[in-house]
Amino acid sequence: MKKPLVGIFCDRKFIGEHAFHVVGEKYISAVVGGGDVYAVLVPVLEPQQSLAQTLEQFDGIVFTGSRSNLEPRHYGGPASEPGTLHDPHRDANNMSVMKAAVAAGIPVLGICRGFQEMNVVFGGTLHQKVHEVPGNMDHREKGEGAEAHYAPSHEIDILPDSHLRQWYGNTKAMVNSVHSQGINQLGDGVTAEAVAPDGLVEAIHVKDAKTFAFAIQWHPEWQYQDNPLSLSIFNAFGKACHAYQASR
Ligand SMILES: N[C@@H](CCC(=O)NCCCC(=O)O)C(=O)O
Numbered sequence: 001m002k003k004p005l006v007g008i009f010c011d012r013k014f015i016g017e018h019a020f021h022v023v024g025e026k027y028i029s030a031v032v033g034g035g036d037v038y039a040v041l042v043p044v045l046e047p048q049q050s051l052a053q054t055l056e057q058f059d060g061i062v063f064t065g066s067r068s069n070l071e072p073r074h075y076g077g078p079a080s081e082p083g084t085l086h087d088p089h090r091d092a093n094n095m096s097v098m099k100a101a102v103a104a105g106i107p108v109l110g111i112c113r114g115f116q117e118m119n120v121v122f123g124g125t126l127h128q129k130v131h132e133v134p135g136n137m138d139h140r141e142k143g144e145g146a147e148a149h150y151a152p153s154h155e156i157d158i159l160p161d162s163h164l165r166q167w168y169g170n171t172k173a174m175v176n177s178v179h180s181q182g183i184n185q186l187g188d189g190v191t192a193e194a195v196a197p198d199g200l201v202e203a204i205h206v207k208d209a210k211t212f213a214f215a216i217q218w219h220p221e222w223q224y225q226d227n228p229l230s231l232s233i234f235n236a237f238g239k240a241c242h243a244y245q246a247s248r
Pocket residue numbers: 024064065066067068069070111112113114178179180181182219
């Protein structure tokens with residue numbers, strides 16, 4: 001029996017003089033290992049690579065984290081500060097693919113930038129610098145090096161009736177925090193699943209989605225094997241992909 005085929009959409013980055021389409025290995029390992037699926041990396045080339053074939057091909061789709069910021073014009077925000085890292089190919093690709101994939105009932109998982117994309121795709125808005133919003137915590141990484149950056153940073157409250165409460169079985173957890181943008185207004189039909197102590201939304205799902213359409217602001221892929229919350233998320237996504245594969 002073939003495993004479900006999951007597409008993980010890339011970032012487009014320059015390495016030297018040339019553009020490459022890349023995904024960090026931590027995302028691939030967590031999706032494959034935690035979801036029991038077969039993953040392929042997909043360049044952000046929509047519409048050159050047809051949306052119809054993307055929807056036909058995959059049993060699940062993942063939108064990862066990335067250092068780049070979603071361009072504010074996608075949510076009606078003021079222009080980014082000069083020097084802000086953007087990825088317009090990723091923005092254009094993911095805006096159309098994510099909306100169509102959710103509408104088609106394909107399981108969709110968003111992580112960090114992918115979480116922010118999910119909110120914007122459904123008409124929500126973002127703060128560009130959460131740490132400058134009065135009353136908010138600093139959600140950026142702390143310390144030096146990856147172990148410090150992805151260490152547990154703050155608590156989340158997992159809301160009653162959320163999918164996450166059902167998968168994980170607890171009301172609170174500690175999560176890492178590596179972002180400066182964050183949800184301002186929720187998109188249409190986008191429902192909060194978990195919140196930080198300052199009230200910032202940390203997990204969402206799309207209410208009317210036919211299947212798994214869920215995203216988190218933190219990084220469950222980091223050392224996912226050692227973290228029951230992370231395992232519960234990748235297991236739930238994998239189960240949805242297996243169910244979708246069986247349904248076609
Ligand atoms: N640029 C956004 C998104 C933050 C994000 O996705 N960070 C990931 C860092 C690199 C990685 O672990 O892949 C923001 O700052 O809000």
